[in-house]
Amino acid sequence: MDTTPSTPNNAPVLDALADVLRKRRHASPDDSYVASLHYKGLNKILEKLGEEATETLLAAKDAEHGSFDERQALVAETADLWFHSLVMLSHLDLDHQDVLNELARRFGISGHDEKATRPQ
Numbered sequence: 215m216d217t218t219p220s221t222p223n224n225a226p227v228l229d230a231l232a233d234v235l236r237k238r239r240h241a242s243p244d245d246s247y248v249a250s251l252h253y254k255g256l257n258k259i260l261e262k263l264g265e266e267a268t269e270t271l272l273a274a275k276d277a278e279h280g281s282f283d284e285r286q287a288l289v290a291e292t293a294d295l296w297f298h299s300l301v302m303l304s305h306l307d308l309d310h311q312d313v314l315n316e317l318a319r320r321f322g323i324s325g326h327d328e329k330a331t332r333p334q
């Protein structure tokens with residue numbers, strides 16, 4: 215039985231967001247945060263992504279033995295990280311579907327087994 219998850223339509227928010235991000239490529243940077251990131255370019259997007267990654271790992275440490283609020287803060291930081299990752303992909307003419315396809319391709323392949331097949 216094929217247990218590979220189907221990617222189409224299992225993430226409607228991501229589909230809708232990717233559409234918005236594409237449309238913001240040529241929008242006015244004064245009217246849109248996403249357009250302002252595209253306008254400033256890849257280095258700015260990567261700087262934001264790095265900041266969000268750091269904020270996420272700090273939030274994860276707080277959440278490890280933390281309160282409900284600290285766990286919610288981790289969810290919010292992770293959403294910021296995902297969002298800025300999606301902006302990066304969009305800036306480079308990629309999107310979440312490319313990543314979901316790669317995860318689907320890997321699905322069910324043990325990381326240990328995959329690593330063992332790599333050239334030495």
Ligand SMILES: N=c1c2ncn([C@@H]3O[C@H](COP(=O)(O)OP(=O)(O)OP(=O)(O)O)[C@@H](O)[C@H]3O)c2ncn1[C@@H]1O[C@H](COP(=O)(O)O)[C@@H](O)[C@H]1O
Nearest residue numbers: 231234235238245246247248249250262265293294297298
């Ligand atoms: N999901 C998001 C989203 N998540 C986070 N952010 C923004 O990401 C920014 C970065 O957060 P920070 O707290 O790091 O910002 P900051 O520290 O004030 O930033 P700096 O000025 O210091 O660089 C904030 O302005 C957040 O509002 C988002 N901005 C937009 N979206 C989505 O993108 C769509 C398009 O947004 P606009 O382009 O603004 O219309 C929206 O409808 C949403 O669906």
